[in-house]
Amino acid sequence: MGTFRQHSVLPGFNLALGFTLLYLSLMVLIPISAAFVRTAELTLPEFWNVVMTPRVLASYRLTFGASFAAALVNAIFGLLVAWVLVRYHFPGKKLIDALVDLPFALPTAVAGIALTALYAGNGWIGQYLEPLGLKVAFTPAGVFVALTFIGLPFVVRTVQPVLEDLEPELEEAAATLGANRLQTFLRVIFPAIFPAVITGFALAFARAIGEYGSVIFIAGNMPMISEITPLLIITKLEQYDYAGATALAVVMLVISFVLLLIINLLQWWSRSRSSSSV
């Protein structure tokens, strides 16, 4: 009680907290609870029947699998891009820096159409891949490509500022203490940026799970093979099956929440580990 009454150095805590709660409720909690309320129209066995059919299960596997793979690829290559943008100076750097944000700004449908045009059998890239037996557009691989495209900026933009703050003196100190380059990277740089990489990964992953616009054009949307869960939600809506659609939404919501929670825990763990080792 006593600590609660104590005034913070910053004024306005009550007001700020009140506003935060109100804002979060209006913007996040109420729409989400609407989904739960709609689902409540179904009995439990009905709910189970809707969310566990083979076709829906296949779509979970594709949505979460492709999103995870795309976020993983982005975590690796996004880190690389951020590294290049922070550590090196070269002509055109500002331009490349701006290019990274393009997937943010581009309407996702445009991205989807552009990627499909590239990777279709008659596209610039597709015409060379298809003779090799690699079909990208209209297969699950296309879903992965689209999700990788939209997820890239998240990793770059979260890792970049952390890298910029990392003092070169640390690396110099490591070098004077006899560390080779690999050791410097693994023992000095990587622990410092790892939490940021995880954040970027989580953001890219979350974005990919919810993605609809760009995927729908490139996926081919074949039942059991290349249907993503958001498409099945739309399918249910087209049949005026509001309860069924929100049932799928609730499942996605719960899985996403659990996954993000795990990622946050991982981040917290890595942060506390790296700070204790310093």
Add this chain to the structure above:
Amino acid sequence: MKAWITTSLTAILLWGGNAWGDKTLLNVSYDPTRELYQQFNSAFTKHWESKTGEKVAVKQSHGGSGKQARSVIDGLDADVVTLGLAKDIDEIAEKASLLPADWQKRLPHNSTPYTSTIVLLVRKGNPKNIKDWDDLVKPGVAVITPNPKTSGGARWNYLAAWEYGKRTYGDDAKAKEFVAKLYRNVPVLDSGARGSTTTFVERGIGDVFISWENEAFLAIRELGPDKFEIVAPSISILAEPSVAVVDKVADKKGTRTIAEAYLRYLYSDTGQEIAAKNFYRPTNAAIAAKYASQFPRIKLFRIDDAFGGWKNAHKLHFADGGTFDQIYQK
């Protein structure tokens, strides 16, 4: 909540429109009628002003038929709906009770002022020699059609193929086999007709595109007759896009008289001519005769006769676990 926001936003928009002293109608339609209603609206506003001296502005909204119906259910203030299938208007009547359940009896021809049918669009020269529905199930023929579960328009495609299969091979079981074989030849199931057009035209995928007749004509007009041609199958379904006044909205806005006149004007000679010029088949016999040479001769059947109406067709074929889902279940 969402309905409330849509309603208030629309109210603000309409209030803004009324501030000019004009009446405003909102026609919520589906995708391929954009050009049709642009021309029809300007004809109607002229007609209405010369008849009553009253200025009226007609706004149009386009999108997938089912999505448009859902917007109206959720509170979009449509005075009239002109959608791709009666089922979508039925849902508005059933889910939101904005108009009576027997709305389809209020206007001639089942409230269908213009019709269309389902035809086959092939690449120039018809390299796979496609003549009729049974050519679509041959091995090596790639068929493009949208997913009938997400595209209302594509449900007509499915039903047309089904009835062909039933009449040719005898019964519903054979029809299902036929349709299953056909869909095994579909490499990409887009979510809507627009997406399928892109797949077929831009991506160059597929040998034949199952399409509404009016959209096939539009595609040829826009992309050039040197690229595609229309193949008329031996039989097809009469596609009946229906129209209705949304009673509760029109009464609330005080636009019922204009809204009813607007829809009736679709049946006038002017309205029928505009429909024909946009490649819809007129229902007025005289105008239909005038434009008869424009359309291929196809034996047409009605959904009410072959499938007992949309309600039955939907339950049997497109609802979860229906015949379309069964095709894809191993």
